[in-house]
Amino acid sequence: MSSPRRSVDGRPAGSGAGAGGGGSHPGSPAHGSHGGSGGSKFEFQSLLSNRSPGAEPSSAWLRASESPLHRRGSFPLAPAAAPQPPPPPLPEEDCMKLNPSFLGIALRSLLAIDLWMSKRLGVCAGEKSSWGSARPLMKLLEISGHGVPWLAGTAYCLYRSDSWAGREVLVNLLFALLLDLVLVALLKGLVRRRRPSHNQMDMFFTFSVDKYSFPSGHATRAALVSRFILHHLVLAIPLRVLIVLWAFILGLSRVMLGRHNVTDVAFGFFFGYIQYSIVDYFWLSPFNIPAVFALWSHK
Numbered sequence: 001m002s003s004p005r006r007s008v009d010g011r012p013a014g015s016g017a018g019a020g021g022g023g024s025h026p027g028s029p030a031h032g033s034h035g036g037s038g039g040s041k042f043e044f045q046s047l048l049s050n051r052s053p054g055a056e057p058s059s060a061w062l063r064a065s066e067s068p069l070h071r072r073g074s075f076p077l078a079p080a081a082a083p084q085p086p087p088p089p090l091p092e093e094d095c096m097k098l099n100p101s102f103l104g105i106a107l108r109s110l111l112a113i114d115l116w117m118s119k120r121l122g123v124c125a126g127e128k129s130s131w132g133s134a135r136p137l138m139k140l141l142e143i144s145g146h147g148v149p150w151l152a153g154t155a156y157c158l159y160r161s162d163s164w165a166g167r168e169v170l171v172n173l174l175f176a177l178l179l180d181l182v183l184v185a186l187l188k189g190l191v192r193r194r195r196p197s198h199n200q201m202d203m204f205f206t207f208s209v210d211k212y213s214f215p216s217g218h219a220t221r222a223a224l225v226s227r228f229i230l231h232h233l234v235l236a237i238p239l240r241v242l243i244v245l246w247a248f249i250l251g252l253s254r255v256m257l258g259r260h261n262v263t264d265v266a267f268g269f270f271f272g273y274i275q276y277s278i279v280d281y282f283w284l285s286p287f288n289i290p291a292v293f294a295l296w297s298h299k
């Protein structure tokens with residue numbers, strides 16, 4: 001997905017002297033290329049330039065470290081070599097970089113579980129998948145949470161609305177849907193997480209950022225719209241339950257279709273939920289944006 005990180009000396013970060021690579025430890029020449037320890041870096045380069053052609057850098061270092069120059073006092077026939085002072089201890093934050101942190105391990109494990117679960121749950125990813133016959137139903141669900149029907153439906157209802165209260169709610173729903181489109185596109189463009197490899201990109205009406213999967217736009221919309229409806233429409237309990245179920249099944253269907261990993265959908269739900277709070281905070285009304293509502297005053 002991303003190009004390998006490189007250490008200061010231009011080699012991949014995981015190899016040899018790079019961060020987290022085997023054998024590197026504070027105070028070693030390899031470690032010296034981090035953290036501005038100029039003396040250590042010089043030592044590393046001189047070791048490389050002294051080694052015989054074809055020799056491994058690590059073996060060069062081992063031999064050099066066992067050389068008389070490094071075993072001070074053990075080789076009396078080398079008086080010209082002045083004793084080297086030990087390299088100064090590295091700052092603690094540099095040492096931390098080389099040790100895989102608990103957070104790093106936890107994140108990598110979460111991602112591994114995420115990929116494994118998403119692959120296993122992607123049972124409708126293709127016609128020949130184990131639940132391939134349910135794919136048309138999943139695609140119907142996909143359309144129920146797509147941006148186009150929601151935007152078009154809201155705009156149409158707004159156009160037909162004949163009450164001020166209704167218009168106020170619909171203007172805000174339209175604002176919420178547009179805000180969601182923009183924020184999701186920004187996040188997708190920023191994170192650039194590829195969709196799962198088993199996904200077939202046969203989705204109806206997409207933007208270019210929709211080749212990325214984090215976060216799921218359907219999940220953000222499902223959470224946003226259902227929270228919006230539950231707050232602003234007076235509905236019987238069974239209908240309220242149905243709306244929550246729709247949002248949940250829509251999210252699940254994204255993973256089953258192979259469109260998303262589980263974390264894309266989980267974060268999508270969270271992000272959609274937060275988006276509603278933003279919309280509620282900036283609630284548009286004839287009092288704070290009279291210009292928008294004046295559009296209907298001629299009716």
Ligand SMILES: CC(C)=CCC/C(C)=C/COP(=O)(O)O
Pocket residue numbers: 146147148151181203204205206207210213215216217218219254259
């Ligand atoms: C064209 C419009 C108005 C919206 C695009 C809707 C869309 C295709 C979102 C992608 O959703 P996922 O991120 O869940 O796949």
